[in-house]
Amino acid sequence: MIDIKRIKDNPEAVKAGYRAKEVDCDEAVDRILELDAARRAAIAETEAMKAEQNKVSKQIPQLKKAGEDVAPIFARMGELKSAIAANDEKLGTIEAEYRTLMLSLPNLPDPDLTPGGKENNEPLRYYGDPHQFDFEPKHHVDLCTDLGLIDYERGVKLAGSGFWLYKGMGARLEWALLNYFMDCHLADGYEMVMLPHMLEYKCGETAGQFPKFADEVYKIENPTDDRMHFMLPTAETALASLYRDEILPESMLPRKFFAYTPCFRREAGSHRADERGMVRGHQFNKIEMFQYTLPEKSDEAFEELVTKAENLVKGLGFHFRTVKLAAGDCSASMARTYDIEIQIPSMNGYKEVSSVSNARDYQARRGNIRFRREATGKPEFVHTLNGSGLATSRIFPAMVEQNQRADGSIVVPEVLRKYLGGIEVIEKK
Numbered sequence: 001m002i003d004i005k006r007i008k009d010n011p012e013a014v015k016a017g018y019r020a021k022e023v024d025c026d027e028a029v030d031r032i033l034e035l036d037a038a039r040r041a042a043i044a045e046t047e048a049m050k051a052e053q054n055k056v057s058k059q060i061p062q063l064k065k066a067g068e069d070v071a072p073i074f075a076r077m078g079e080l081k082s083a084i085a086a087n088d089e090k091l092g093t094i095e096a097e098y099r100t101l102m103l104s105l106p107n108l109p110d111p112d113l114t115p116g117g118k119e120n121n122e123p124l125r126y127y128g129d130p131h132q133f134d135f136e137p138k139h140h141v142d143l144c145t146d147l148g149l150i151d152y153e154r155g156v157k158l159a160g161s162g163f164w165l166y167k168g169m170g171a172r173l174e175w176a177l178l179n180y181f182m183d184c185h186l187a188d189g190y191e192m193v194m195l196p197h198m199l200e201y202k203c204g205e206t207a208g209q210f211p212k213f214a215d216e217v218y219k220i221e222n223p224t225d226d227r228m229h230f231m232l233p234t235a236e237t238a239l240a241s242l243y244r245d246e247i248l249p250e251s252m253l254p255r256k257f258f259a260y261t262p263c264f265r266r267e268a269g270s271h272r273a274d275e276r277g278m279v280r281g282h283q284f285n286k287i288e289m290f291q292y293t294l295p296e297k298s299d300e301a302f303e304e305l306v307t308k309a310e311n312l313v314k315g316l317g318f319h320f321r322t323v324k325l326a327a328g329d330c331s332a333s334m335a336r337t338y339d340i341e342i343q344i345p346s347m348n349g350y351k352e353v354s355s356v357s358n359a360r361d362y363q364a365r366r367g368n369i370r371f372r373r374e375a376t377g378k379p380e381f382v383h384t385l386n387g388s389g390l391a392t393s394r395i396f397p398a399m400v401e402q403n404q405r406a407d408g409s410i411v412v413p414e415v416l417r418k419y420l421g422g423i424e425v426i427e428k429k
Contacts (some may be wrong), residue, residue, distance in 0.1 A: 001102045001365045007212040016041060017108040020115035022328035028101050035098040046084055051158035053080045103211060108334040108379040109327035119325035121339075124297040127310070128319035130343055135406040139346040140397035142172060146408055147428055149400070159334060160166075169426050173412070174285065176419035177392050177399075178260055181287040184312060185258040187388060190289065192335040193259045201228040206367035207240040208333025208359070209233070218264050233290035236386040242381075243292065244367040250374045253382065254293040254301060258389060261286065284393035291385045294371070295361065298383040302336070302358045305387040309340050309354040312390050316413045318342045321350060335360045344394065345401045353394045356387035 007014050011029050018025040041158040056076055061283065063070045114120045131211065142152035149170025155163040162341070166174045198220060210215075218231040232238060239257055248255075263286050281355040292303040293301045306322065313320045318372035325337040341350035361381040409427040417424060 002105060002108055002240065002362060003365065004102070006108075006425070007032060008036065008179055010154065011129050014035070014120045015110065017111075017327075020113065020327040021106060021109050021330065022115075022117055023106055025105055028105060031103075031309065032101050035094055035101070037258075038242055039091065039094045039098060040096060046087045046091065048119070049080050049087070051085050053077065053084070053348050056080070056317075075294060096194070098203070100211075103205065105364070106332035107208065107335050107359060109330060110358075112327070113327040113330070113336060115328070117328040118326065121329055122324045122326070124322045124338070126319070126321045127314060128317075131402045132317050133345070133347060134241075137345050137401060137404060138408065140344070140400045143400050143408065143410065147410065147426055149173065159282075164281065169420075169423075170331055171218050172203060172391055172420055173416070173426070174396060176416040177390075177395060178285060178287060180315070180415055180417045181312060182258070182260065184308075184315070185287070185289065188256075190256045190258045192238065193235075193242075193257050195232065195235055195259050195261055197232050197261060197264075198229050199228075199232055199238055199241075200404055202367075203237050203241045204230065206244055206333075206363055206369075207237045208366060209237060212332060218266060232261055232263050234263050234286065235259040235261045236290060237291040239288065239386070240363045240384055241367055243369045246369060248292070248369075250371050250384070253371055254291055255413065257290045259288050259290070261288070263391075280344040281393060286391040286393075287389045288385045289356075289357050289389040292369070292382045293385065295383050297356060298360065298385070301383070301385050302338075302356065304383055305356045305389075306338050306340075309356055309387050309389055313342060313353065313395075314342055316395070318402060320353075331355075333359055333362055335362065342394070342398045343402070344398045346397075349422065351394050351398070354388035354390050354399070357385065359384045359386075 002014070007029060011033060014314065015026050015029055032355055056073055060070055060073055061076055063073065064225075067292075105165075114122060141150075141152065145152065147170050149166065150164050151167055152164050154291050155165045158165065182192065201210060201214075204214065204217065206282045220229040220231065222229060232309075238261075239259060242257075243255075246255040262283055264283050266282065291301045291305065306358060310320070320340055320342045323339045325339060337355050337357040339358070340354040341352050343349070344351050345407050360383055363384045364381040370380050371382050372379050399413065400410055403413065405425075407427075412420060412424055412426060
């Protein structure tokens with residue numbers, strides 16, 4: 001969530017920030033300010049009654065000793081007790097609505113972002129040249145089927161539409177990609193984490209995905225536990241809660257992690273014709289990068305993650321571009337995002353293979369994740385950042401399509417060959 005002080009200091013600037021993100025939060029912001037004032041008034045009223053309660057209670061022994069009637073005092077004590085209870089109940093109602101509204105607010109975009117939606121995204125740089133063919137290229141579904149890399153029909157038979165299964169060299173090629181990503185992150189000093197694939201509600205709330213997007217995950221019923229659990233949609237959802245409700249020493253930061261997980265996502269609506277195959281599905285593999293850092297190191301960490309994602313794609317030899325997202329195209333919980341996009345020839349355009357995002361202190365406030373500043377001894381909220389490093393469900397089809405040859409075989413990227421026993425070309429058997 002965002003800092004209430006930020007709302008109180010300049011509510012119009014906050015509203016303008018949300019409008020840049022194409023979200024209308026005017027009523028919510030106004031109501032939050034009303035509730036904050038009511039909450040403070042209720043707290044002050046309760047504190048005043050408790051102070052009177054303490055003062056009156058101290059008079060009882062003296063009055064008794066003097067032989068005076070203490071019945072009026074006890075009557076007043078009863079009135080105060082009832083009034084405090086009523087006020088506490090009122091305060092609870094106020095705080096519940098206040099928290100609900102605060103959790104509903106998305107993150108504010110960084111001020112340098114262009115307002116509006118994806119039509120205002122800004123390509124920052126390009127790497128390499130678009131792939132050219134001197135023959136009629138095939139779609140990755142046809143290539144993967146002909147070469148026996150992916151079994152789409154049996155994936156649907158096992159789990160339904162939006163699922164596929166890797167087999168033979170396809171499974172080995174997928175695993176080679178993941179190993180390449182992991183080796184690069186280890187070489188850069190990132191710590192590998194193996195996460196649970198089933199999470200509890202608080203993880204989604206901390207990451208900023210709940211409550212608004214709670215219906216977009218696969219929920220799990222557990223007859224022995226009435227808490228909501230769900231299948232992990234991205235490793236970020238778990239990594240953002242590693243230090244929930246903790247105060248870290250400043251010397252511990254930054255903390256740099258990566259994690260491999262399958263990701264499970266419900267996708268509403270039908271897919272476009274050019275998205276058939278692996279481009280969009282309900283389960284896919286991804287390596288996720290994540291950082292906890294000091295606020296003053298936040299921008300530096302962001303650029304580091306962007307560079308890492310770019311280098312992974314460069315290593316595979318793909319043409320790509322890096323795009324700065326407009327405010328309205330950033331996800332609800334992020335203040336800024338850069339996408340790394342590669343060409344999938346059959347789609348006649350670019351597709352995102354990595355999103356690198358900075359949540360600033362938004363997730364930390366939701367999860368109460370702080371560090372203790374050495375110079376002051378006071379706790380402050382950390383900044384959290386994440387980036388795909390990388391997702392394979394779009395890298396794989398781009399790799400297959402861009403590296404195809406006229407005879408239907410596929411050239412294996414050089415960086416992956418050591419994971420495949422030196423195989424350079426995958427051919428139909």
